[in-house]
Amino acid sequence: MNLLPQKILDQLAANGEANFARIQAGEDTIDHAPVVKLFTPDGGATWLLSETEPDDPDIAFGLCDLGLGFPELGSVRISVLLAHRGRLGLPVERDLHFQADAPLSVYAERARDAGGILA
Structure with missing residues:
Protein backbone atom coordinates (compact mmCIF):
# COMPACT_ATOMS: atom_id res chain seq x y z
CA MET A 1 0.00 0.00 0.00
CA ASN A 2 1.21 3.46 -0.88
CA LEU A 3 1.30 5.34 2.43
CA LEU A 4 0.48 8.71 0.86
CA PRO A 5 -1.11 8.52 -2.59
CA GLN A 6 -0.82 11.54 -4.88
CA LYS A 7 -4.39 12.66 -4.14
CA ILE A 8 -3.54 12.99 -0.43
CA LEU A 9 -0.21 14.69 -1.15
CA ASP A 10 -2.01 17.15 -3.44
CA GLN A 11 -4.57 18.04 -0.74
CA LEU A 12 -1.85 18.46 1.89
CA ALA A 13 0.03 20.76 -0.50
CA ALA A 14 -3.10 22.76 -1.37
CA ASN A 15 -3.83 23.33 2.32
CA GLY A 16 -0.24 24.43 2.90
CA GLU A 17 -0.36 26.83 -0.04
CA ALA A 18 -3.65 28.30 1.19
CA ASN A 19 -2.20 29.01 4.62
CA PHE A 20 1.03 30.38 3.18
CA ALA A 21 -0.98 32.83 1.08
CA ARG A 22 -2.97 33.91 4.13
CA ILE A 23 0.19 34.45 6.16
CA THR A 40 1.99 2.53 14.00
CA PRO A 41 0.23 -0.86 14.00
CA ASP A 42 2.66 -2.21 16.59
CA GLY A 43 2.81 0.86 18.80
CA GLY A 44 0.77 3.74 20.09
CA ALA A 45 1.83 6.53 17.71
CA THR A 46 -0.73 8.41 15.61
CA TRP A 47 -0.47 11.40 13.29
CA LEU A 48 -3.31 13.49 11.85
CA LEU A 49 -1.79 15.57 9.06
CA SER A 50 -3.48 18.64 7.59
CA GLU A 51 -0.92 20.32 5.32
CA THR A 52 2.64 20.39 4.00
CA GLU A 53 5.11 23.25 3.76
CA PRO A 54 5.08 24.91 0.33
CA ASP A 55 8.89 25.27 0.31
CA ASP A 56 9.53 21.75 1.61
CA PRO A 57 6.74 19.23 0.96
CA ASP A 58 8.58 16.68 3.12
CA ILE A 59 7.49 18.69 6.19
CA ALA A 60 3.89 18.06 7.23
CA PHE A 61 1.92 19.85 9.94
CA GLY A 62 -0.61 18.14 12.12
CA LEU A 63 -1.47 16.58 15.44
CA CYS A 64 1.28 14.22 16.55
CA ASP A 65 0.88 11.63 19.30
CA LEU A 66 3.77 9.30 20.06
CA GLY A 67 1.60 7.31 22.45
CA LEU A 68 3.12 8.85 25.57
CA GLY A 69 0.03 10.81 26.65
CA PHE A 70 1.15 14.19 25.32
CA PRO A 71 -0.32 14.84 21.85
CA GLU A 72 0.96 18.06 20.26
CA LEU A 73 0.39 20.18 17.21
CA GLY A 74 3.62 20.29 15.26
CA SER A 75 5.59 19.28 12.22
CA VAL A 76 7.01 15.96 11.14
CA ARG A 77 9.08 14.89 8.15
CA ILE A 78 7.18 12.54 5.86
CA SER A 79 10.46 10.82 4.98
CA VAL A 80 10.94 9.97 8.67
CA ALA A 100 -12.29 13.94 9.34
CA ASP A 101 -15.40 15.38 10.96
CA ALA A 102 -13.82 18.50 12.47
CA PRO A 103 -10.91 20.91 12.05
CA LEU A 104 -7.51 19.98 13.45
CA SER A 105 -7.93 22.22 16.52
CA VAL A 106 -10.96 20.18 17.64
CA TYR A 107 -8.97 16.94 17.36
CA ALA A 108 -6.16 18.59 19.34
CA GLU A 109 -8.54 19.67 22.11
CA ARG A 110 -10.09 16.20 22.28
CA ALA A 111 -6.64 14.59 22.35
CA ARG A 112 -5.39 16.84 25.16
CA ASP A 113 -8.49 16.00 27.22
CA ALA A 114 -8.14 12.25 26.55
CA GLY A 115 -4.35 12.00 26.68
CA GLY A 116 -4.22 10.70 23.12
CA ILE A 117 -5.72 11.10 19.67
CA LEU A 118 -9.33 9.95 19.35
CA ALA A 119 -9.99 9.50 15.65
Missing part, protein backbone atom coordinates in the same frame (compact mmCIF):
# COMPACT_ATOMS: atom_id res chain seq x y z
CA GLN A 24 1.66 36.53 3.33
CA ALA A 25 -1.53 38.62 3.31
CA GLY A 26 -1.35 39.12 7.07
CA GLU A 27 -4.48 37.06 7.67
CA ASP A 28 -5.21 34.28 10.15
CA THR A 29 -4.50 30.79 8.90
CA ILE A 30 -7.22 28.28 8.09
CA ASP A 31 -7.88 25.56 10.66
CA HIS A 32 -7.97 22.73 8.13
CA ALA A 33 -9.47 19.36 8.85
CA PRO A 34 -6.94 16.51 8.89
CA VAL A 35 -6.39 15.03 5.45
CA VAL A 36 -4.90 11.73 6.58
CA LYS A 37 -4.47 9.60 9.69
CA LEU A 38 -1.27 7.60 10.04
CA PHE A 39 -0.44 5.17 12.84
CA LEU A 81 7.45 8.44 8.83
CA LEU A 82 8.15 6.42 5.69
CA ALA A 83 11.39 5.08 7.20
CA HIS A 84 10.02 4.44 10.71
CA ARG A 85 9.55 0.89 11.93
CA GLY A 86 7.77 -0.02 15.16
CA ARG A 87 8.75 -2.49 17.86
CA LEU A 88 7.91 -5.46 15.65
CA GLY A 89 9.48 -3.94 12.55
CA LEU A 90 6.16 -2.91 10.99
CA PRO A 91 5.97 0.32 8.98
CA VAL A 92 3.62 3.24 9.59
CA GLU A 93 0.19 2.65 8.02
CA ARG A 94 -2.63 4.86 6.78
CA ASP A 95 -6.10 4.48 8.24
CA LEU A 96 -8.06 3.75 5.07
CA HIS A 97 -11.39 4.43 6.79
CA PHE A 98 -10.53 7.77 8.42
CA GLN A 99 -12.75 10.69 7.45
